[in-house]
Amino acid sequence: MPDFASTLVAWQRRHGRHDLPWQRTRDPYRIWLAEVMLQQTQVSTATPYYERFLRRFPGVESLAAASEEEVLRLWSGLGYYARGRNLHRAAREIVERHGGRFPRQPESLDALPGVGRSTAAAIAAFAFGKRAAILDGNARRVLARSFAAEGEKDLWRLAERLLPKRNIESYTQALMDLGATICTRLDPRCDACPVRKRCVALRQGRISALPAPRARRPRPLRSVTWLVLLRGAQVLLERRPGAGLWGGLWAFPEAERKHVAAHCRNVLGCELAGTRELEPFEHGFSHFRLSVQPVLCEVARATPRAEAPGRLWVDLADAGEAAVPQPVKKLLVGLSGAQGS
Numbered sequence: 001m002p003d004f005a006s007t008l009v010a011w012q013r014r015h016g017r018h019d020l021p022w023q024r025t026r027d028p029y030r031i032w033l034a035e036v037m038l039q040q041t042q043v044s045t046a047t048p049y050y051e052r053f054l055r056r057f058p059g060v061e062s063l064a065a066a067s068e069e070e071v072l073r074l075w076s077g078l079g080y081y082a083r084g085r086n087l088h089r090a091a092r093e094i095v096e097r098h099g100g101r102f103p104r105q106p107e108s109l110d111a112l113p114g115v116g117r118s119t120a121a122a123i124a125a126f127a128f129g130k131r132a133a134i135l136d137g138n139a140r141r142v143l144a145r146s147f148a149a150e151g152e153k154d155l156w157r158l159a160e161r162l163l164p165k166r167n168i169e170s171y172t173q174a175l176m177d178l179g180a181t182i183c184t185r186l187d188p189r190c191d192a193c194p195v196r197k198r199c200v201a202l203r204q205g206r207i208s209a210l211p212a213p214r215a216r217r218p219r220p221l222r223s224v225t226w227l228v229l230l231r232g233a234q235v236l237l238e239r240r241p242g243a244g245l246w247g248g249l250w251a252f253p254e255a256e257r258k259h260v261a262a263h264c265r266n267v268l269g270c271e272l273a274g275t276r277e278l279e280p281f282e283h284g285f286s287h288f289r290l291s292v293q294p295v296l297c298e299v300a301r302a303t304p305r306a307e308a309p310g311r312l313w314v315d316l317a318d319a320g321e322a323a324v325p326q327p328v329k330k331l332l333v334g335l336s337g338a339q340g341s
Contacts, residue, residue, distance in 0.1 A: 004146070004195060005164035005171050011194035012174035017181070021050060023173075028102035028127035029060045032109075035119045036087055039136075040080055043180070049078050061100055064091040072248055073323035081246055081325070086114025106132040125172045133159035134172055138179025144211035145183060145201035155211075219284070223291045226252035227260060228278065228335070229270055231299040234313045235332065236268065236306060237322065245285075246325045250312065252294070260295055269305025273298040283327045294331060 017023075020043065022034035033053060037046040052074055057063040063071070068088050075084035090112040094102060102123070103109050109120035118139075121132035135156055143149055149158050164171050182189050188207060190196050201210045229236040237250040255263035264270045278294040307313065314322060319332045
């Protein structure tokens with residue numbers, strides 16, 4: 001029976017994905033950009049962002065020279081914004097410390113901000129042909145089920161032991177493709193799997209149990225009131241602190257609901273003509289849920305305090321293109337549509 005790696009390589013060449021925009025290249029910049037975007041994000045979601053980034057930043061030098069705000073503006077909507085900030089930091093590090101050339105060794109790639117061991121291995125394999133083991137979500141699922149392996153250390157040892165001496169690029173892509181298209185978390189297509197005859201989980205009836213799900217803690221609910229200050233066709237946005245939730249992005253000011261008018265007057269320098277609660281909604285994060293109550297605030301008069309550093313009046317029609325989180329963008333687009341109707 002052919003060994004595990006050669007079986008996957010043969011399957012990938014016939015049935016794997018070959019039309020992804022970051023394939024058929026050895027350019028480490030393009031591969032790195034794709035791998036970072038694909039962390040916790042599906043291919044269909046990441047692809048348009050990848051293409052937009054390449055149009056604006058065709059190489060690591062142009063990305064390093066950009067401002068963080070511009071990088072986050074292009075990242076807006078992709079989520080997990082620390083990835084965008086780390087992408088920018090890593091680009092500057094590559095230019096400043098490595099002369100604009102990507103490190104070739106997985107250990108050096110791993111040291112870049114936001115990369116990590118598995119992403120570093122994927123870059124090293126696809127760009128430089130290095131024998132390095134990946135263990136992203138797709139690879140972890142394939143290996144855990146095929147060999148009934150459990151535990152992070154055991155899975156990493158298995159991933160390294162299975163590495164072929166040749167065709168490392170096809171093998172690495174095969175693990176990703178098999179996990180993404182066949183050995184899926186729910187409703188895997190075991191009948192189409194090239195390694196089903198050797199799959200321990202299938203033989204033991206443990207497909208749904210492997211890999212063992214991580215214990216999920218209840219996600220706490222946080223509540224916040226957003227102040228949507230409208231001055232004619234303009235909206236006031238505040239830049240969030242660099243660390244923490246949506247760091248560096250532009251969002252609505254926040255205040256306690258019972259102190260909206262006072263906060264607008266004393267902190268934001270805006271006298272209100274009236275307020276109206278908009279439809280509340282929830283937005284989910286990995287560790288908590290955010291309950292948002294937007295309050296539409298009609299501004300009668302604004303003092304210069306409203307334009308203090310870190311605050312900005314933006315035309316409502318253009319605000320959705322700013323570096324804003326997805327729920328902020330959705331609300332802005334809705335308001336812009338309501339004004340235009």
